[in-house]
Amino acid sequence: MIFAKDITKTYGDRIIFSSLSFELEDGLRYILHGPSGSGKTTLLGILAGTDKSYSGRIESDKSSVHGSAPIASLSFQGGNLLPWLSALDNVLLLDKAPESRKKAEAILAGLGIPDVSKYPDELSGGMKNRVGIARCLMKDAELYLFDEPFAGLDAKSIELVSECIIRYTQEKTVLAVIHDSVSCPRFDGTRIAFSGSPISSLEFQ
Amino acid sequence: MKNMSGKTKKVLVTAASVIFWILVWLLASLAAGNSLILPGPGETVKRFIELAGSVPFWKTVGLSCLRITGGLAAGFIVGMPLAMLAYAFKPASSLITPLITVIRAVPVASFIILALLWVGMDLIPSFISFLMVFPIVFTSVLTGLREIPDKHLKLIPLFGLSPGKALRLIYFPSVKPYFLSALRTSFGFSWKAGIAAEVLAFTPNSIGRHLSESRNYLETTDLFAWTFTVIIISLLLESLISLSSRKKSKHVRNSNDSETSEEASA
Numbered sequence: 370m371i372f373a374k375d376i377t378k379t380y381g382d383r384i385i386f387s388s389l390s391f392e393l394e395d396g397l398r399y400i401l402h403g404p405s406g407s408g409k410t411t412l413l414g415i416l417a418g419t420d421k422s423y424s425g426r427i428e429s430d431k432s433s434v435h436g437s438a439p440i441a442s443l444s445f446q447g448g449n450l451l452p453w454l455s456a457l458d459n460v461l462l463l464d465k466a467p468e469s470r471k472k473a474e475a476i477l478a479g480l481g482i483p484d485v486s487k488y489p490d491e492l493s494g495g496m497k498n499r500v501g502i503a504r505c506l507m508k509d510a511e512l513y514l515f516d517e518p519f520a521g522l523d524a525k526s527i528e529l530v531s532e533c534i535i536r537y538t539q540e541k542t543v544l545a546v547i548h549d550s551v552s553c554p555r556f557d558g559t560r561i562a563f564s565g566s567p568i569s570s571l572e573f574q
Numbered sequence: 575m576k577n578m579s580g581k582t583k584k585v586l587v588t589a590a591s592v593i594f595w596i597l598v599w600l601l602a603s604l605a606a607g608n609s610l611i612l613p614g615p616g617e618t619v620k621r622f623i624e625l626a627g628s629v630p631f632w633k634t635v636g637l638s639c640l641r642i643t644g645g646l647a648a649g650f651i652v653g654m655p656l657a658m659l660a661y662a663f664k665p666a667s668s669l670i671t672p673l674i675t676v677i678r679a680v681p682v683a684s685f686i687i688l689a690l691l692w693v694g695m696d697l698i699p700s701f702i703s704f705l706m707v708f709p710i711v712f713t714s715v716l717t718g719l720r721e722i723p724d725k726h727l728k729l730i731p732l733f734g735l736s737p738g739k740a741l742r743l744i745y746f747p748s749v750k751p752y753f754l755s756a757l758r759t760s761f762g763f764s765w766k767a768g769i770a771a772e773v774l775a776f777t778p779n780s781i782g783r784h785l786s787e788s789r790n791y792l793e794t795t796d797l798f799a800w801t802f803t804v805i806i807i808s809l810l811l812e813s814l815i816s817l818s819s820r821k822k823s824k825h826v827r828n829s830n831d832s833e834t835s836e837e838a839s840a
Contacts, residue, residue: 418731445725445728449728451743451744451747462743504733508732
């Protein structure tokens, strides 16, 4: 289980989350909806540990150290690739061991990236996003976070990407921000919506 | 082919304008009719070739280059770590920034004259070159560090990158364009200021001293020949830098260009 306790986050004068608490169960897939600018990306950043400017706690009961944060991996909106590294090297950011290389190539092939030697500025927006997803899947984590993984993809690619994510996150907890307009029947899960203004709880549907 | 002809055209246009200005120089020297006032291009090149045939010439050029690039290197060696320090600690940035502003605002000539009081004659060109380069390097590297997108920095904790890996994969590549532009600017500045320092300090075995002496003895042709030497070295250094920087930044910057030019030629 992953626990978010009393999360409060502000941007200047604006309060985004006010004493927000919720739990995520192990091995479940959650799909977060909400209007743009409501704080979905912010919540992912807090859960991933890349955003530290909030009050409250994110804890996992899996870790041997009581009360420590979960090991999380995050796929950024738009990929967030390093422009000076090839697609493959971006995915191999963590390590370049031969077995990692094999895994990376398998994931990239599964996501439909044929040429892994290309640089980000030679890739389309959808491709960059997919390379970012591949990098996220390379990390061995208990919580996988995806920010708009299907943005800019056609129906066939959505099918491909969702299949790949499902295959590599089995028995892991997944939280994905997916826009309402995207239809992806294969990628089902518990739907979550923000509730309150400022957001003080999550509605699980 | 289209590309080739475009390049050739550019070279031809450049050559034509160089020839035009040499002609202007020639006509002006003929009009002056006195090589003490304005020696012509022929005399200058002839004198330059004479000078270049002697061993002391190369010793002088070598020593001037050594002194000035020594100061340049010192500027980088001091400027880069200070920029990193200023990036990491706000108080360091507040402390160093006024110093940089002052160094930038003080005229080179003032520094040269002050340096005559402070440091040994041999060290003045290096010291001046250092003073020119240090603020450029500091400002560029600090700007480069501050311009690193936040989203790239987030990758460091997310993927648990070690400090060495973070430097190699994120910090260095981000700062590299700023570093190279600092290098390009620094070479020009330090070279010219360094020669000026040699002139004023009358540094032994220096290009600047020869410039100064040729003026004192009214050897205007020598003055021109030595100036010609300075220009040639400047051009050589500049092309050396643009060549190396082009090679290094090929991937990121030119990958799109090469794609389009391939398409165009296909």
